[in-house]
Amino acid sequence: MFTIADIGSKRLEKVLVKDKTEDPKRLAEILKSDVLNLLQNYMEVENLNVNFDVGLDGYKFSIDVEAKRIKVFGILPNKS
Numbered sequence: 001m002f003t004i005a006d007i008g009s010k011r012l013e014k015v016l017v018k019d020k021t022e023d024p025k026r027l028a029e030i031l032k033s034d035v036l037n038l039l040q041n042y043m044e045v046e047n048l049n050v051n052f053d054v055g056l057d058g059y060k061f062s063i064d065v066e067a068k069r070i071k072v073f074g075i076l077p078n079k080s
Helices: 004-021 025-040
Strands: 041-054 058-070
Touching: 004 025, 025 041
Parallel strands: none
Antiparallel strands: 041 058
């Protein structure tokens, strides 16, 4: 069972972690731009969403992509 001090300590730790990320929305927009540039080499992207969350365990990113089609590209070399 957690005491009030334990709960307060966890909340403070969470606030401090969030402060370190400064602006998670800006980071998500930068990631979205970089990921979009990469994915456009392989597909026609219609919609791209990047979500970013900071927790006590670290960072969590989720990327959802909708594409019209996959582009035709070269054959990967055999790794034999």
